[in-house]
Amino acid sequence: MFSLNWLISALSFAVLNVIEEGSNRNADDPEQQVLLEKASRADTAALGEIYDQYAEKIYAYIYHRVGQAELAEDLTGQVFMRMLEAIRSGQAWRTSFSGWLYRIAHNLVIDHYRRRGRATFVDIDEVPPISTTEGEPSKSVQASMDRENLRAALGQLTEEQAQVITLRFLEDLSIAEVATIMDKNEGAIKALQYRAVLALRRIMQP
Amino acid sequence: MKRRFFRRPEEAFSEAVELLRTGGSIDAFLKEHPEQASELASLLNTVASVRTERAVPARPPEVAAASRERFMAAAQRTVAPSRKPLGFAAGIAAGWSALFGSFEGPRRVSYMMAALLAAVLLFGLSTTRVITAAASALPGEPLYQVKLAGEQVQLFLARDESAHQAVERAIANRRIQEAQTITQLRRPVTSMTIGGQLEAMNAAEWQVAGLKIGITPQTRINGEPEVGAQVSGTVQAPGDGTLIALELNVQSTQRQGAALAATDTPTPTATSQPLTPTSTSTATQPPATPTNERPAIVLATETTAPTGTPLPTSTATSVPTATRTRTPSPTPGPSSTPLRQTPQSGRKIGSVAQIDGYTWTIKEVDTVLRVLVDASTQWVNNPQYGDRVDVTFVIKDGIILATRIERTGGPDATPEPMDFSGLIQRREGEWWTVRGIPFRVSAQTEIDGEPGIDRFAEVHAERRAGEEIWAKRITVRSLPEYEFTGAIETVGRDSIIVRGVTVSIDNRTKYLGDPPMVGRLADVQAIQFADGRLMARIIYTWPPTPAPTITPTRRPSRTPAPSPSPTVTTSWTPSPQPQASNTPTVTPQPGGTPPSPGGTPPPTANPKAIAPTPSTAPAAAMPTRKQ
Numbered sequence: 140m141f142s143l144n145w146l147i148s149a150l151s152f153a154v155l156n157v158i159e160e161g162s163n164r165n166a167d168d169p170e171q172q173v174l175l176e177k178a179s180r181a182d183t184a185a186l187g188e189i190y191d192q193y194a195e196k197i198y199a200y201i202y203h204r205v206g207q208a209e210l211a212e213d214l215t216g217q218v219f220m221r222m223l224e225a226i227r228s229g230q231a232w233r234t235s236f237s238g239w240l241y242r243i244a245h246n247l248v249i250d251h252y253r254r255r256g257r258a259t260f261v262d263i264d265e266v267p268p269i270s271t272t273e274g275e276p277s278k279s280v281q282a283s284m285d286r287e288n289l290r291a292a293l294g295q296l297t298e299e300q301a302q303v304i305t306l307r308f309l310e311d312l313s314i315a316e317v318a319t320i321m322d323k324n325e326g327a328i329k330a331l332q333y334r335a336v337l338a339l340r341r342i343m344q345p
Numbered sequence: 346m347k348r349r350f351f352r353r354p355e356e357a358f359s360e361a362v363e364l365l366r367t368g369g370s371i372d373a374f375l376k377e378h379p380e381q382a383s384e385l386a387s388l389l390n391t392v393a394s395v396r397t398e399r400a401v402p403a404r405p406p407e408v409a410a411a412s413r414e415r416f417m418a419a420a421q422r423t424v425a426p427s428r429k430p431l432g433f434a435a436g437i438a439a440g441w442s443a444l445f446g447s448f449e450g451p452r453r454v455s456y457m458m459a460a461l462l463a464a465v466l467l468f469g470l471s472t473t474r475v476i477t478a479a480a481s482a483l484p485g486e487p488l489y490q491v492k493l494a495g496e497q498v499q500l501f502l503a504r505d506e507s508a509h510q511a512v513e514r515a516i517a518n519r520r521i522q523e524a525q526t527i528t529q530l531r532r533p534v535t536s537m538t539i540g541g542q543l544e545a546m547n548a549a550e551w552q553v554a555g556l557k558i559g560i561t562p563q564t565r566i567n568g569e570p571e572v573g574a575q576v577s578g579t580v581q582a583p584g585d586g587t588l589i590a591l592e593l594n595v596q597s598t599q600r601q602g603a604a605l606a607a608t609d610t611p612t613p614t615a616t617s618q619p620l621t622p623t624s625t626s627t628a629t630q631p632p633a634t635p636t637n638e639r640p641a642i643v644l645a646t647e648t649t650a651p652t653g654t655p656l657p658t659s660t661a662t663s664v665p666t667a668t669r670t671r672t673p674s675p676t677p678g679p680s681s682t683p684l685r686q687t688p689q690s691g692r693k694i695g696s697v698a699q700i701d702g703y704t705w706t707i708k709e710v711d712t713v714l715r716v717l718v719d720a721s722t723q724w725v726n727n728p729q730y731g732d733r734v735d736v737t738f739v740i741k742d743g744i745i746l747a748t749r750i751e752r753t754g755g756p757d758a759t760p761e762p763m764d765f766s767g768l769i770q771r772r773e774g775e776w777w778t779v780r781g782i783p784f785r786v787s788a789q790t791e792i793d794g795e796p797g798i799d800r801f802a803e804v805h806a807e808r809r810a811g812e813e814i815w816a817k818r819i820t821v822r823s824l825p826e827y828e829f830t831g832a833i834e835t836v837g838r839d840s841i842i843v844r845g846v847t848v849s850i851d852n853r854t855k856y857l858g859d860p861p862m863v864g865r866l867a868d869v870q871a872i873q874f875a876d877g878r879l880m881a882r883i884i885y886t887w888p889p890t891p892a893p894t895i896t897p898t899r900r901p902s903r904t905p906a907p908s909p910s911p912t913v914t915t916s917w918t919p920s921p922q923p924q925a926s927n928t929p930t931v932t933p934q935p936g937g938t939p940p941s942p943g944g945t946p947p948p949t950a951n952p953k954a955i956a957p958t959p960s961t962a963p964a965a966a967m968p969t970r971k972q
Contacts, residue, residue, distance in 0.1 A: 181420070181530075182526070182530060183417065183420045183421055183526070183529045183530070184522070184525075184526045184529070186416075186417075186420045187413075187416075187417055187420070190413060190416050190417075190420075191413075194409070194412070194413065195404070198401070198404060199401045202401050202402075203398075203401070208402055208404070209771075209772070209773070209798070210798055212404065212408055212412060212772075213772055213796075213797050213798050214797065215412065216412050216415060216416065216796075217795050217796075217797055219416050219419075220416070220419060220795055221795070223416075223419050223420055285394075285397070285398065286398050289394075289395060289398050304395060307362070308392055308395040308396050308399075309395065309396070309398065309399050310399075311366065311396075311399065314359065329355045329356060329358075329359040330353070330355045332355065332358070332359065332362070333354060333355035333358045333359070333388075334355075336358070336388050336391050336392060337388065339391055339395070340387065340388060340391040343391065343394070
């Protein structure tokens with residue numbers, strides 16, 4: 140009986156450690172896998188947790204691509220609605236969830252630009268208002284211009300180049316993560332990254 | 346240090362980028378590779394300038410919260426798909442269950458040996474996966490017992506009183522969350538435990554820690570139920586999103602008070618229950634005692650919201666439970682304990698939504714109260730169907746009896762149904778704007794399709810009192826898109842005619858190139874509404890000098906001019922000027938071509954590949970969709 144108690148105690152103690160642990164999981168985390176499995180079965184609690192984990196990341200990725208907070212919020216919402224739709228139709232992710240989610244975001248950004256006529260220009264109406272309450276106005280204006288210049292420059296790259304620049308240097312993802320998201324091997328991402336920065340330098344050089 | 350050689354420049358660059366990301370020494374790296382140092386330094390400078398733009402403006406909390414709420418509302422509506430094959434962890438869990446199940450036959454092996462074997466297998470095969478699976482297991486799932494056992498260990502290990510109570514609270518919260526999840530999933534569970542404060546009650550339903558629990562004649566109730574008391578017990582989930590109480594044990598507030606006093610925690614007073622039907626301040630309305638002749642009908646409030654106004658906590662009230670002597674039943678028996686309630690009173694302000702014999706239904710926004718009227722009910726100002734009323738009632742033996750109903754106003758204005766459609770122009774939290782009409786979207790609004798700025802939406806709404814418009818249903822549709830080129834014939838305030846085709850313009854139409862002028866060539870991108878009307882989204886007006894042999898050129902950009910390079914092109918290339926035909930060439934795109942949710946990227950990610958197709962072929966006067 141002592142052995143059984145000891146085993147259950149040890150097992151349970153480990154369970155509780157996991158229960159009380161934080162929620163910052165990576166894709167290889169078994170608990171994260173369980174969470175994703177539950178989410179794929181439309182478990183609302185799991186879906187809520189998934190949303191909390193990824194909403195800010197997806198928003199940041201989209202914001203970096205479109206440069207408008209309202210639009211980024213809107214597209215982020217659409218990403219998660221598509222996730223639900225995919226779950227409902229039984230066509231959810233099969234391998235990497237984060238890669239799958241970023242691809243949805245990427246496709247929505249592409250769709251957005253398609254609807255807009257693929258324009259890569261910066262419309263004055265769409266430049267976010269510049270806060271003059273923080274710091275020096277001239278610096279704020281310069282920062283805003285830098286941001287818009289970068290986004291416009293990204294618009295002149297190929298989509299893959301823009302994506303790799305965004306994921307690597309704006310979202311700060313690793314080569315392996317980007318490879319998963321873009322469905323390429325790491326060598327291909329390194330080469331793509333190199334060519335993308337070459338092209339970006341050429342565009343941004345005065 | 347041994348110098349590393351990179352066979353390809355991208356590898357050296359990748360290594361240098363990693364150093365940049367991780368704060369390594371770039372200088373040392375460049376010194377190691379002097380032949381590439383200049384080029385790498387230049388590229389790293391580009392990367393560094395990109396990385397300075399990483400910051401993203403913080404999402405306004407209310408916007409983020411509204412987005413999350415919409416997502417969760419949609420998630421609730423999501424129908425669970427067919428079950429996928431079990432993952433590894435779930436498979437192990439199922440194996441665990443099967444293993445234990447096999448011990449229940451006639452050739453039963455010693456439980457201890459079986460458990461030992463199972464545990465060894467678990468540790469040997471995939472301990473971590475099983476543990477984590479158990480951590481999120483729900484009642485009825487194979488590893489749920491492991492989770493419960495773990496909690497018992499945690500309780501056992503929490504030696505001092507405060508730690509023990511903290512663990513107990515955490516466990517109780519977990520039970521509530523599990524029950525909520527089970528009801529949301531509409532999953533049937535034969536028995537699960539719950540516990541928490543009794544927040545509201547009537548004969549048919551109790552509310553415990555936010556959970557609505559149905560009370561049936563078979564429910565065993567031990568102790569004297571009283572709003573504010575701690576309740577624990579077992580409930581059943583039939584699988585229809587409800588919970589049915591099997592057995593509920595009520596801990597008297599006196600006992601709670603003693604326990605809390607022992608830990609120096611302020612004892613809650615009997616008037617501090619937030620969801621108690623409030624005692625009325627109308628002292629002239631003594632609670633009427635229902636007679637035995639009254640039919641024993643069940644009248645339940647249908648919402649979790651309190652049906653009365655907030656209970657004043659600083660004044661003495663007529664909540665009778667404050668001075669009652671409570672006698673908890675220490676030995677729960679199988680027989681059902683009669684629900685003994687002294688009258689409680691309350692007040693409800695709302696509109697008379699229905700009068701059915703002696704039953705009046707009072708409705709206010711999303712809460713409904715059904716009350717019984719009888720000869721003792723006092724009528725003030727002749728209340729009628731539809732009127733605004735102020736109802737005072739008492740509850741006894743599960744019956745809500747109106748002691749006074751006062752008409753306070755005429756009927757609310759009937760909501761005016763509205764239907765309108767157009768492009769979604771704004772979405773800020775619950776406020777949307779379609780075709781210039783601002784309206785509100787709530788969690789009850791049904792949304793079909795994927796709403797987004799500039800997407801076409803049909804809105805079925807109602808205008809309520811105060812002129813506020815609330816959407817009841819929003820259907821988002823994809824509109825066909827067209828692109829064509831031609832000479833501008835007329836430029837009006839609301840429309841433009843290009844080669845005989847009238848295209849509407851609005852404040853969201855983008856103008857590129859020169860301002861539209863009669864005689865100039867223009868590329869038009871437009872969407873078509875269901876009535877055939879075209880709405881311009883982008884109009885690119887060509888420079889004045891036509892070039893018959895023009896080749897696609899770079900579109901003007903407001904950004905710093907990129908250095909000329911054959912490999913860098915803009916993403917939106919105007920069509921070449923048509924030569925002879927005056928007929929627009931149309932290049933429609935079917936409705937935005939949403940990507941598959943399966944994550945397959947579009948065939949091409951290069952915007953150049955989807956540029957308008959130059960064409961000089963004659964066509965009809967009206968654009969036609971390209972297949």
